[in-house]
Amino acid sequence: MEAFWVSTGVVALGEMGDKTQLLAVLLAARFKKPVPIIVGILLATLANHALAGAVGGWVAAALGSEVLRWVIGLSFIAMAAWMLVPDAIDEGLAIKEVAVRGVLGTTVVAFFLAEMGDKTQIATVALAARYGDLVWVVAGSTLGMMLANVPAVYLGDKVAERISMAWVHGVSALIFLALGAMTLLNVGHLF
Template identity: 40%
Template sequence: MEGFLVALVVSFGVIFVAELGDKSQLMALAFATRYRTMPILIGITVATALVHLASVALGHGLGATLPTGWISLLAGLAFIGFGAWTLRGDTLTEEEKRKAAKGGRSAVLAVGVAFFLAELGDKTMLATITLATQYGWFGTWVGSTVGMVAADALAIVVGRLLGRKLPERTIRYGAAALFAISGGWLLVEAVSQLS
C-alpha cells in the first residue's frame, strides 16, 4: 500500500504541475466558454484515463527491462527537458480554438476526443511514462489522471472567476523550476546508483 501511495502522490504532483499552462489546460478554458463544467470534466477524465493507462503500460514495460540507474538518468534528463518545454509555453492555434468552440452532438464526446488527441505525445503523457518507470503502474495511473483532471478543473474555475486570465508567466516559471529540481534530484540519484 505504501508504494501505491508514493506513486499516487508523486504522479499527482508532477502531472498537476506539468498541466499548468499546458495546451490542454487552455483547451479546458476554451470549452468552458461553450459547455457546462460537468460534461467537460467527464470528457477530460475519460480521455486522460485512456491516454495515461497506455502511458503507464509503456513506462512499466520499460522499467521492467532497463536497469534502475539508467532509468533514473533518463528520467532526470527527461524532467529537465520537460522544464525547458514548460518555459517555452503552449498556445492554442486558431484551428485548435475553432475545434474547441465548435462542439458536436455531445459535449462529453467533443471534449473527450479533443483531449485524447491533444494528449498524444504531450509532455504530460511523456511525464507519465517516465513516472511509471520509477513507480508502480496503478498508483501512477490514478495519480496522473487525477492530477491532470484537477489542474484542468482548476483552470475552468479560476478562468471563470478571473475572466479567463491566468498569470501564465508565473505559472510557467514555477512549473519549469519544479521540473528542473525533480530532474536534478533524479540525476543525483542516477549518479549514486551508477557509481
C-alpha cells in the same frame, strides 16, 4: 503513496497554462455545459495516462535500472526546459463534429488527442518508469489533470487574468529540474 502524490503534484503544475487547460476553457466557453466537459476530461485522461503509464512500465523493464535512472533524470531536466515554452491551442482540434459526438464525445476525443505527446503525458511515462506502480501513477496524474482543468472549466478567463502563467511555468520548471537532478544524483527518498 509517494507515486500518487508526486504524480499529482507534477502533473497539476505541468498542466497549468498547458494547451489542454486552454482547451478546457475553450470548450467551457463554447458549450457552457461543465458536467459533460469535466466527465470527458476525466475519461480522456484516464485512457491517455493509462496508455502512457503502460509505456513507462515497458521502458523500465526494457532498460534496466542504471540506464533508466539516466533516461528519467534527463527526461525530467528536458521537461524543465519544455515548461518554459508557452503552449498554444490548435483550435481546429477542439470543436469539430460536435453534432455527431455531443459535448462529452467531443471533449473525450479532443482531450485524448491534445494530450498525445504533451508534457503531462511524457511526465506520466517518466513517473511510471520511475515508480513502477501504474495504478498510483495514473491515479495521481489523473487527479493532477483534474485539479488543473476543473477550475479552468468553471472559472476560465477569470483565473487566467489573476495568475501569472510565466510564474507557474517557472515554478514547474524548477520542480522538474529538481526531480531530474535528484534522479541523476540518486539523492533523496524520492529516487
